[in-house]
Amino acid sequence: MKQRFNQNQTFQSAVQNQISPDFTKFPRFACSLWFFNEVILSSLVVQNLNGRSRQKPLIQIMLLSPAAERSQDGLLSVLWELLEERSHRELFGLELGSGTGQHVVHFAREMPFVTWQPSDIKEEARNSIRAYIEATKAKTVLEPVYLDASEPWEKWAGLPQSSCDIIIAINLLQYSPFRTAEGVFKGSGQMLKQNGLLMTYGPYAINGTITPICNEQLDQTLRQMNPDWGLPDIDVLRQLAFSNGMRMERMIEMPESNKCLVFRKL
Numbered sequence: 001m002k003q004r005f006n007q008n009q010t011f012q013s014a015v016q017n018q019i020s021p022d023f024t025k026f027p028r029f030a031c032s033l034w035f036f037n038e039v040i041l042s043s044l045v046v047q048n049l050n051g052r053s054r055q056k057p058l059i060q061i062m063l064l065s066p067a068a069e070r071s072q073d074g075l076l077s078v079l080w081e082l083l084e085e086r087s088h089r090e091l092f093g094l095e096l097g098s099g100t101g102q103h104v105v106h107f108a109r110e111m112p113f114v115t116w117q118p119s120d121i122k123e124e125a126r127n128s129i130r131a132y133i134e135a136t137k138a139k140t141v142l143e144p145v146y147l148d149a150s151e152p153w154e155k156w157a158g159l160p161q162s163s164c165d166i167i168i169a170i171n172l173l174q175y176s177p178f179r180t181a182e183g184v185f186k187g188s189g190q191m192l193k194q195n196g197l198l199m200t201y202g203p204y205a206i207n208g209t210i211t212p213i214c215n216e217q218l219d220q221t222l223r224q225m226n227p228d229w230g231l232p233d234i235d236v237l238r239q240l241a242f243s244n245g246m247r248m249e250r251m252i253e254m255p256e257s258n259k260c261l262v263f264r265k266l
């Protein structure tokens, strides 16, 4: 679902005035479908042309996902717990399927010891991530890159092998075909440093069973949107991790019937 909001909004007013009504409209979330709204930001930038400066209008489209907004604090707590003992070092984190960019700037604000590399296959997502970086003046978030996680790691935006302390994939495995999950695990097995972590988030099946009922309905909705999408099975992911040099270490229950899965590179 896409919705456009008024022009000339600032980032703050967009967040305060436009996201909040979504929260109050749906006060309880048993399970959640990811979608986004669009906010059009317009501003004037000063351009220097042949020694003369002039103002040029700049239009940016920022995507806002209510599900991303609701999950960001819980995910931040998990990341803190996972990375706290390494926080005296400078770490490098790669986000796959960053989407709007809300998560990465939120994590960057609270974890300045991590340099984040956001990525997505969609140009509209990369443009939105740029808009968030600019709006929040995030200094530890790099320019978003095109990265198709279903591709072999050699095509992952030229990032070097064994360069990542952490790789995160939030609501990616559910909203893409199984070959993306295969790519995420194969690629992470190559891109993570020894002891590096892969964290995936979203709803899952366990041993072929999906609970609660609202996640079963979510799985059906995803399959209607695209027959190759749907909730991945944790046991299948555990095996994928194993065959790519990683071990599933933790399964953390999260709000709205989601889970964080944590895999460690051996």
Ligand SMILES: C[S@@+](CC[C@H](N)C(=O)[O-])C[C@H]1O[C@@H](n2cnc3c(N)ncnc32)[C@H](O)[C@@H]1O
Pocket (backbone or CB within 6 Å): 034, 065, 067, 068, 096, 097, 098, 099, 100, 103, 119, 120, 121, 122, 125, 147, 148, 149, 150, 169, 170, 171, 172, 175, 176, 180
């Ligand atoms: C459901 S959205 C989740 C976005 C964000 N992680 C969040 O939770 O708000 C899935 C995102 O993954 C991206 N995506 C889908 N397939 C992908 C692939 N093979 N490689 C990288 N990104 C992909 C989509 O463009 C979309 O932005």
